[in-house]
Amino acid sequence: MADESRGTRAGARRRRPGGPRGRRRKPRERRKGWRIALWTTTAVVVLGGSGIGYAYFKLNGNLHGVDINSALGTDRPDNVDNGSQDILVLGSDSRAGDNDKYGRDEGSSRSDTAMIVHIYAGHKKASVVSIPRDTMVPRPECQPLDGKNGKASPAVRRAQFNDAYSVGGAVCAVKTVEAMTGIRMDHYLEVDFAGFQKLIDKLGGVEVTTTKRIRDRWSHLDLPAGTHRLNGEQSLGLVRTRHGVGDGSDLGRIKLQQAFIKALLDQVKSVGLFTNPAKLYGIADTATKALTTDSDLASVDKLLTFANGLKGIGSEDMHMTTLPVGADPLDKNRVAPLPEAKLVWKALHDDKPIPESALKSGEGTKTDADGVVK
Numbered sequence: 001m002a003d004e005s006r007g008t009r010a011g012a013r014r015r016r017p018g019g020p021r022g023r024r025r026k027p028r029e030r031r032k033g034w035r036i037a038l039w040t041t042t043a044v045v046v047l048g049g050s051g052i053g054y055a056y057f058k059l060n061g062n063l064h065g066v067d068i069n070s071a072l073g074t075d076r077p078d079n080v081d082n083g084s085q086d087i088l089v090l091g092s093d094s095r096a097g098d099n100d101k102y103g104r105d106e107g108s109s110r111s112d113t114a115m116i117v118h119i120y121a122g123h124k125k126a127s128v129v130s131i132p133r134d135t136m137v138p139r140p141e142c143q144p145l146d147g148k149n150g151k152a153s154p155a156v157r158r159a160q161f162n163d164a165y166s167v168g169g170a171v172c173a174v175k176t177v178e179a180m181t182g183i184r185m186d187h188y189l190e191v192d193f194a195g196f197q198k199l200i201d202k203l204g205g206v207e208v209t210t211t212k213r214i215r216d217r218w219s220h221l222d223l224p225a226g227t228h229r230l231n232g233e234q235s236l237g238l239v240r241t242r243h244g245v246g247d248g249s250d251l252g253r254i255k256l257q258q259a260f261i262k263a264l265l266d267q268v269k270s271v272g273l274f275t276n277p278a279k280l281y282g283i284a285d286t287a288t289k290a291l292t293t294d295s296d297l298a299s300v301d302k303l304l305t306f307a308n309g310l311k312g313i314g315s316e317d318m319h320m321t322t323l324p325v326g327a328d329p330l331d332k333n334r335v336a337p338l339p340e341a342k343l344v345w346k347a348l349h350d351d352k353p354i355p356e357s358a359l360k361s362g363e364g365t366k367t368d369a370d371g372v373v374k
Contacts, residue, residue: 059284059285059288059300060299060300062285062288062289062291063288063291063292063293063298063299063300063303064291064292064293064298065292065293065294065295065297065298066169066170066171066188066292066293066294066295067294067295068170068171068174068185068188068294068295069294069295069296070295071143071171072171072174072175072178075175076175076178076184077178077181077182077183077184078184079184079186080183080184080349080351082121082351083121083122083351084118084119084120084121084348084351085118085119085186085187086116086117086118086119086183086184086185086186086187086348087116087117087119087185087186087187087188087189088114088115088116088173088174088177088185088187088188088189089113089114089115089116089117089189089190090112090113090114090115090165090170090173090188090189090190090191091112091113091114091190091191091192091193091196091239092112092165092190092191092192092193092292112133112162112193112240113130113133113239113257114130114131114133114161114162114173114177115128115129115130115131116128116129116131116177116181116183116185116348118348118351119309119310119313120351121351123309123310123313124313124317125313125317125318125319126313126317126318126319127318127319127320127321127348127353127354128318128319128320128321129321129322129323129344129348129354130254130257130258130320130321130322130323130364131161131177131323132161132250132251132254132322132323132325132335132364133160133161133162133250134160134161134162134250134333134334134335135160135161135323135325135334135335135336135337136158136159136160136161136328136330136331136334136335136336137158137159137161137176137180137337138155138156138157138158138159138179138180139153139155139156139159139163139164139167139172139176139179140155140175140176140179141153141154141155142164142167142168142171142172142175142176143168143171143172144167144168145168145169153167153168153172158330160334161176164176170188170190170292170294173188174188180337180345181345181348181349182345182349183345183348183349187293187294187296187297187306188292188293188294189291189292189293189297190291190292190293191290191291191292192290193236194290195286195287195289195290195291196232196235196236196239196290197232197233197235197236198232198286198290199232199283199286199287199290200230200231200232200235200236200264201231201232202282202283202286203267203283204267205229205230205231205232205235205267206229206230206235206260206263206264206267207227207228207229207230207263207267208227208228208230208238208259208260208263208373208374209226209227209228209373209374210223210224210225210226210228210372210373210374211225211371211372211373211374212225212245212372213225214238214241214244214245214372214373215244216237216241216242216243216244216245217243218241218242218243219236219237219238219240219241219242219243219244220233220237221234221237221238221241221244223238235260238256238260238373239253239256239257239260240253241253241256245368245369245372246367246368246369247367247368249367251322251325251335251363251364251367251369252367252368252369253369254322254364255322255364255367255369255370255372256369256372256373258320259372259373259374260373261315261320262315263373263374288300288303319353319354321344321354321359322362322364322365323337323341323344323362323364324337324338324340324341324344324358324361324362324364324365325337325338325341325362325363325364326338326362326363327363335363338361338362340357340358340361340362341358343355343357343358344358
């Protein structure tokens, strides 16, 4: 396992720690710097476009940081010095505390949603690759969550992707992603159930149109066909539902999440935050309480600098896709990366567009959930 990881890293080019920021461009009419197409990064997005930066320093105490660089040390792919950035974004599946109504607390958490966001050099466009949570992948050795007690989890050749977070939290999730992609993650962002729900409520809800009824008792969602303004709980139900649409697979849910992202961006543009600093501060307060980042972003000034670097990116500049996967040969209830997945990672590593041959491959290309939410 370790030899395979080193082999993947051997061809990578060097990049200075943190990487240079891309050149900023003037925003188009009504284009604001906080528009990045990920519900799990709405916290960062909101922080990026405001003129009341002085207030953000009061929010530092809300943020929680994980020192991934120290935990992983040199056992990582080399940085690539081409001006791009790669960010692992997770939606956590904890059942504890405010999240307990979504299921029983079994003492662990999982990465319910996982996306790799690649910001291309120049920071004018991005690709977002969703990783199905039940993808079978090799998992490297990971330390226990507390970093001190208990034994390390040994490397395994086959593990469900979202198990990495359960085994070793953010550090193990990043380590697993870097091992499977050969790409060093510049940053890590995580939002949990309760935080996402509160953030949507603070925004005033999100309007979507459903082309058929979506009913899922497990995610507490029942929407007839038509146009709806979803509150936080309904929005959370939508991005989590699997049984309400199609065959109940995670691939269909990913399609719903991507459709919701577009609706969320439209809502954020329309709420008038920039003429209402008090409302913006309230949203930022909720967002930072919900957000976990790598330690390099775990202060409001650093988070603001990071978000300001995304000012040239709008929803029309983001391409969202699903990792090419097919049925796992050893377990029909799981999926496995197809050979085309290597084309995805090579393209992002080289800061190139993902080739069409990879975009058109895999079971996630077409699902029963396509077009259900607009």
